[in-house]
Amino acid sequence: MGQALNQGVMQAKLWYAQRISAMVLGICVAAHLAMIFYAIRGGLTAQEILGRTEGNVLFAFFYEVFVLACFIHAPIGINNILQETFPRSGIGKPAAYVLGLLILVLGSTAVVGVYSGGAL
Amino acid sequence: MSNTDLKVKVWRGAEQGEFVEYLVPRNPNQTVLDVVTYIQRKLDPTLSYRFACRVGMCGSCAMTVNGVARWTCRTHVSQIVQGDALEIAPLNNLPVIKDLATDMREFFNKWKGAVGFFKGDKTRYDDFAKVQPDSQERQLANAGIECIGCGVCYASCEVVESRPNYLGPAALNRAWTLTNDVRDVQQIERMRAVAGDAGCHACHSQGSCTEACPKSIAPTASIAGLKKLVARAAVRGSKWGKL
Amino acid sequence: MSARPRLDSRAKSHLSYFAYASHRFSGLLLACFLPLHFLMLSQSLRGAQGFEQSLALTDLWVFKFGEWALVILLAVHLAGGLRLLILEFGPWNGLRKGWIQLSTLFGIACGLLFLYLAN
Numbered sequence A: 001m002g003q004a005l006n007q008g009v010m011q012a013k014l015w016y017a018q019r020i021s022a023m024v025l026g027i028c029v030a031a032h033l034a035m036i037f038y039a040i041r042g043g044l045t046a047q048e049i050l051g052r053t054e055g056n057v058l059f060a061f062f063y064e065v066f067v068l069a070c071f072i073h074a075p076i077g078i079n080n081i082l083q084e085t086f087p088r089s090g091i092g093k094p095a096a097y098v099l100g101l102l103i104l105v106l107g108s109t110a111v112v113g114v115y116s117g118g119a120l
Numbered sequence B: 001m002s003n004t005d006l007k008v009k010v011w012r013g014a015e016q017g018e019f020v021e022y023l024v025p026r027n028p029n030q031t032v033l034d035v036v037t038y039i040q041r042k043l044d045p046t047l048s049y050r051f052a053c054r055v056g057m058c059g060s061c062a063m064t065v066n067g068v069a070r071w072t073c074r075t076h077v078s079q080i081v082q083g084d085a086l087e088i089a090p091l092n093n094l095p096v097i098k099d100l101a102t103d104m105r106e107f108f109n110k111w112k113g114a115v116g117f118f119k120g121d122k123t124r125y126d127d128f129a130k131v132q133p134d135s136q137e138r139q140l141a142n143a144g145i146e147c148i149g150c151g152v153c154y155a156s157c158e159v160v161e162s163r164p165n166y167l168g169p170a171a172l173n174r175a176w177t178l179t180n181d182v183r184d185v186q187q188i189e190r191m192r193a194v195a196g197d198a199g200c201h202a203c204h205s206q207g208s209c210t211e212a213c214p215k216s217i218a219p220t221a222s223i224a225g226l227k228k229l230v231a232r233a234a235v236r237g238s239k240w241g242k243l
Numbered sequence C: 001m002s003a004r005p006r007l008d009s010r011a012k013s014h015l016s017y018f019a020y021a022s023h024r025f026s027g028l029l030l031a032c033f034l035p036l037h038f039l040m041l042s043q044s045l046r047g048a049q050g051f052e053q054s055l056a057l058t059d060l061w062v063f064k065f066g067e068w069a070l071v072i073l074l075a076v077h078l079a080g081g082l083r084l085l086i087l088e089f090g091p092w093n094g095l096r097k098g099w100i101q102l103s104t105l106f107g108i109a110c111g112l113l114f115l116y117l118a119n
Helices: A002-039 A046-053 A057-085 A092-116 B032-043 B105-113 B136-142 B152-156 B158-162 B169-179 B187-194 B208-212 B219-235 C015-059 C061-089 C097-117
Strands: B006-013 B016-024 B062-065 B068-071 B085-089 B096-098
Touching: A002 A046, A002 A057, A002 B187, A002 B219, A002 C061, A002 C097, A046 A057, A046 A092, A046 C015, A057 A092, A057 C015, A092 C015, B006 B032, B006 B096, B016 B032, B032 B062, B032 B085, B062 B152, B068 B152, B068 B208, B105 B169, B136 B169, B152 B169, B152 B208, B169 B187, B169 B219, B187 B219, B208 B219, B208 C015, B219 C061, C015 C061, C015 C097, C061 C097
Parallel strands: B006 B085
Antiparallel strands: B006 B016, B062 B068, B062 B085
């Protein structure tokens, strides 16, 4: 009974975390989509991208928040999908952790990359 | 209106079986229950099925008609017939006893499992509980209390199919109405019961339950209410305590 | 003799289920894409020239198609996600089917806008 309750509390917290991160992502994704449409006009070059992001603290902050929100949101979603599609395999949790790690590490690296423009 | 007979495929057997086709004469204003009754009385007396009131009040006649769970007494053949073909099967997600009759025990056990029953702390010697009919809680409860336990929502839910432990829309809906019953004294137990893998957070708001409910109840809404309540109780606590 | 019938597409042929399926499908694909996206962007650590060289890979038509598809998936997932947030946190007003129709249009609009703006 105690274990079921702990699991219940865990489920509730994961649900909450996913919805809160979803709210953050709602703003981030909307902004990102708008930026995409703005940026792709007339083609997209590395120069153009870095021209906007290099040394721009605001962008760096925005993108890092974006990465962190994805880090929370996507692994929980993946776990749900795998848990329901392959219930006895137990693959949900490890896959979620792997995805989380990839997003956090690669995402933060990308943020550092576009902020520094290779000047590291 | 065509004068050809209806070609009605009916599930015969139990978990294993087959669809058997019967030819049923068409009538104006014919319901699917009329069709099943005709088959059992005139064509094949061995057909097993359930019904009671036959006027859309009891929910006993619920079956899967052309793939969708419905009350057969309230389903006009003319509304759902495909050409001249009908397919009638027992409710999904429930064990089949025989032909069109399913074993409803797990459905009602889950109702209990979700603490979908009332318990108060007043006796006959106390004054009446005073519940404001226009209070928010009472209005939320009222939105879901017309449920008669027909099983249509349960039979329509894909999460019930994929998670055998999932309490299901009817049980969770009932739990929600009782969560909003200010007289009930089991709120912590109820919240614990509907948290967890088998509880409200397994719902994906697919909405099949709300689409299918013959009483226009929205279990999706009730479950959304439970999700918020349980999440807050787990993180911050509720007016009855923390999970 | 066969097994008893199960829930099939007839039980799921309604708008709200379609919204769920699109949200799940788009989310899954986006989740798979995200690490690759970040890997690509981290090539910026090579500086503008190195970054440009890595980006040249995306000139292949399959990447262009992928970009277009991903923009649509993102739009669909965003709109479907906002609908879910309203369903779960907002006042109940039905399954928000109007929203589903708008989301579909939004996805199509984003796809078209992408085609129009990209060279």
